[in-house]
Amino acid sequence: MEDCIFCKIRKGEIPSQKVYEDDAMMIIKDIDPKAKNHFLCIPKNHFKLLSEMTEEDAAQLARCFKTIPALEKELGLEGGYRLIVNQGDNAGQSVFHLHIHILSGQKMGWTPA
Ligand code: AMP
Ligand code: ZN
Numbered sequence: 001m002e003d004c005i006f007c008k009i010r011k012g013e014i015p016s017q018k019v020y021e022d023d024a025m026m027i028i029k030d031i032d033p034k035a036k037n038h039f040l041c042i043p044k045n046h047f048k049l050l051s052e053m054t055e056e057d058a059a060q061l062a063r064c065f066k067t068i069p070a071l072e073k074e075l076g077l078e079g080g081y082r083l084i085v086n087q088g089d090n091a092g093q094s095v096f097h098l099h100i101h102i103l104s105g106q107k108m109g110w111t112p113a
Helices: 005-010 055-070
Strands: 018-021 025-029 037-043 081-084 100-104
Touching (some): 005 037, 025 055, 037 055
Antiparallel strands (some): 037 100
16 A cells, blocks of 8 residues: 555655545546546545455445546546446556546547457
């Protein structure tokens, strides 16, 4: 947890482009965008996998899914969007603090590789 990039961003120890924050989450611009608009919605609690969630973690995650569509304009989601939650090795998870990728602003294909 001490070495977690997203926990450091939450504590203000690493700069980020924050577009939204409340007691349950922060939404930042991804540093290496994979679509025209690419944000990350990060619950404030540190946990890696859906399978590891406590009830409180699950409540924060539910808040994330409720808040993202409410920020349609701010996040540029009007034309449709994709949410991705990478879990573990096969998915290529590289930051071990659960986060939701929010991709939008363009048509997207469907290729897992
Ligand atoms: P994942 O591969 O699903 O774990 O996604 C991690 C994401 O975090 C990647 O899309 C990275 O580009 C992004 N990322 C890593 N470091 C930072 C950072 N300091 N600020 C914003 N995004 C970051
Ligand atoms: Zn963390």
